[in-house]
Amino acid sequence: MRRAFGSVRAKAALGATLVVALALVAAGIAVLAVLRGNLTDQADLQAEADARGVASQVATGEPFKKLESEDHHPMQVVDDDKRVRAVSDHLEAVSGTGSESVKARPSPTSGDGGSGGDGDNDDDDSDDDEGGEGGGRGPGRAKVSDDVDMSSGTAKVDGETGDYRFAAVEARTPAGEKVTVYVGAPLAAEQDAVATVRGAMLIGLPLLLVVVAGVTWLVTRRSLRPVEGIRREMAAITASEDLGRRVPEPQARDEVARLARTTNETLTALQASVERQRRFVADASHELRSPIASLRTQLEVGVAHPELLDAEGAVEDTVRLQNLAADLLLLARLDAGERPADGRVDLAGLVREEASRRAASGRGVAVRAGELTPGEVLGSRGQLGRVLGNLVDNACRHAESEAVLSVRAEGRWLVLAVADDGAGVPAAERERIFERFVRLDDARSRDDGGAGLGLAIARDVAARHGGTLTVCESPRGGACFELRLERAGSPG
Known part of the structure; x- marks a missing residue:
């Protein structure tokens, strides 16, 4: 087991799988973030459009009890005193808006609870000047703010609770009363889409990683098969000490083929070096044998018959032997890589x-x-x-x-x-x-x-x-x- 995981194939497959896994996880997170952002922006636009529609109704004097969003989304109208002036039908609970109450209450100064009542409003202060032409009542005081605030919250409609994005738009009634309209767009579609994509990724990612690991294993195994052949042949050459053998060279023109050719070139150079060394030893032995044999003969003759000793010849053989030994020593130093003095x-x-x-x-x-x-x-x-x-x-x-x-x-x-x-x-x-x-x-x-x-x-x-x-x-x-x-x- 240790050998299998220590092989190049296993390391390549594991490395490729990890890299792909990290890349896919990063890409998946980015896709989910972009998808969630886009769907949330769509919900914001929808909530803002509905909120402005309701705010326009308020500005035209529509009674609070008759207000309703165009797409029947959860709606709540809150005045500056945090009183709920209007809510949409079937809204049972809400959070993330101006008030958590879902019960509409009329203004103390408004007899019928409508946006255009006859009573005076205590809110007619300096802020009323924003409505327009003087401080009196009339259409000139109605206004819808250009600003919109977005918030996240929940709403319970017909017994079902869900997450919503609420748009808050300020509006002023013709009577000068300032209210804030909250309309929520559901995030259920966004959550369902994100959950679907996330589930597909959780299922597809492991399968894709298995495919990547398998393909990498097979491709690496096929690519390294010539290397294993080279290794086996080198092991056989080492065991047999037969430098005449050569490793197989693949037909492809890749790194493995170049490795095989370089290995064979190395074997050829090594074989030539060994053969040259053998010839050198044989020639050196042969060259040394002649002066040594001649010198021995002359010395033996000199011992037996001193008068026949050829002293000059013995000296010449000794000098020749000395020169040959010096040559052999110098060649040995050169072969060992001795660098000359600088x-x-x-x-x-x-x-x-x-x-x-x-x-x-x-x-x-x-x-x-x-x-x-x-x-x-x-x-x-x-x-x-x-x-x-x-x-x-x-x-x-x-x-x-x-x-x-x-x-x-x-x-x-x-x-x-x-x-x-x-x-x-x-x-x-x-x-x-x-x-x-x-x-x-x-x-x-x-x-x-x-x-x-x-x-x-x-x-x-x-x-x-x-x-x-x-x-x-x-x-x-x-x-x-x-x-x-x-x-x-x-x-x-």
Whole structure:
């Protein structure tokens, strides 16, 4: 159970359901509020229209006992002394109006209780001037106020109690008596409509959420099915340690398909790395075996026959073994991601030192410096010196007479070139020679040709310094190795 609810499918379905539920609840509340507001406004308009109709009857002198709203809604007329002057028929109880009484009482000064009686009204004070032309009786004193007040209340009509919206409109009789007319419009239609919509939402919302959860579950399950296939295949690859296997790639062009392709590319790179590592171990063992075996033989002969000991050969084998161990150690550090020191190196000065050292040795092919453009690069002086030494060693092994070292500027780059006048490198082999333990001339003696690590080390060091190492044809017909490094302080 815990695993099921912890799956991506369950989380996606639950998340989508919660989001939809919140959205629907918010939308439902908004719809109910708008619906209730609209229906209440309609009831207000209806109550106001009926109240003004009754107020107009009062202003025209209609007797109080004959007043009635046009739609027969609950009606109540109250004077300034809170006396009920008129009520609608069948009104048994009321609240939210000027008085809770439903019994009409005539004015003490009005003999018949009508709005146009003959008696004087004590209310004829300064307020009567609002009616119009002087302080006397007559049509000029009748008036219906433009203002309306709305209130909520209840009314009991024919034994049934309901909620109403009451409109209150002030009116003045022709005799100058001021009253307030209350007419209520029922809210039953509004309440029924809101209840109907709310009930539909309460029924439809859970069903819709179930549909959303189910559809999300199915869609997510279908979308993640390739991911499960990738997971199973990766688990099988891990268990079998067979890096030649690949995960299935879906036909779709979505994120899952890109994940599968990236996974296969990673497996391919991992397989190549493992195979390269295996070849490296095998080649290293093979390269180490030769000097160790030679050195052991010479030492055994020296022990048995001291006069036959080849001391120079033993020293050469020891030096060769030492150099090979140093190369292997440097490659291991480079493979581990060792970053070069962040110092400034003068390439032209480095070339001059190497050319002078080679000239002082006085052995083999002549090494001379050509054009040297001054400039500095960032990196390790020791590692870059190792690269230059490896390139010069390679040139000296293949040159006919001389090797030329130069440094030139190309934009924000400095290019260190080592050119020889030898046979050159075939175009088809110009990338393979940078692989580890690769020698194009397998017939060459190991002592003369080296272990095949110099160029591999040189390219790895160049890459660690953010540069490149390539080979092309020399103007003298041989090979020209170019180390391209970014100039220190350049905008790039």
